[in-house]
Amino acid sequence: MPNRLTRAALAAVVAAVLLSGSGTTLAGWNDAELREAQVVSAGELSVEPLGASTVVLRPGTSQPLPASTPLVPGDVVRLTSTVRVSAAGELLTATLGLEVTGLQGLTRSTPQVTTTLPAAGTRGWTVTPANDGASVTAVVDLTVPTTVAQHTTLDAGAIRWTLTQEMP
Incomplete structure (x- = not known):
């Protein structure tokens, strides 16, 4: 009969074999399927400037004056801005906004x-x-105040259009 040390070593080897699972079969199944590439496209929103003008309207004159005309109190600076909107896409909704806060x-x-x-x-x-393809025209009149000092430079500012998509 083998000695005690041999039996202990044999028991350790048997335990390692049983614990490692090498005495059993390992079955692993897997499958794969290739899906063809799909094209996904987004819609489009844009604002395109079509025209802008600035003229001076002076009381007592029948025709608009060029924007370079020196201003006097009571004159009206007329800003005109025309844009075209483009919108393409499924379930697309947007809001066109007009900002005139820059007119100071x-x-x-x-x-x-x-x-x-x-x-x-x-x-x-x-x-x-x-x-x-719809067009939008905005006209803003700015009146020169009677309190404006001589040789003052006035900045008419700008009209700003925004087009913002709304989530469905």
């Missing part, structure tokens, strides 16, 4: 806007693919 130093009238777009609040209009 002059008394500002309420902007007059000409468009076929449906209104979406104050100075906002709804744009969908059905409105693709």
Whole structure:
């Protein structure tokens, strides 16, 4: 009969074999399937400037004066901006906004806007693919105040259009 040390070593080897699982079979199944690439595309929103003008309207004159005309109190600086909106895509809805907060130093009238777009609040209009190519014109009159000092440079500022997509 083998000695005690041999039996202990044999027991350790048998335990290691049983614990390692090498005495059993390992079955592993897997499968793969290739899916063809799909093209995903996004819609498009854009605002394109079509025209802008600045003229001076002076009481007592019948024709607008060029923007370079020296201003006098009571003159009206008329800013006109026309843009075209583009909208393409499924379930696409956006809001066209008009910002005139950059117009400083002059008394500002309420902007007059000409468009076929449906209104979406104050100075906002709804744009969908059905409105693709629609144009919008804004006219803002700025009056030179009577308190303006001589040789003062007035910055008429700018009209800013924004087109922001709305989440469905």
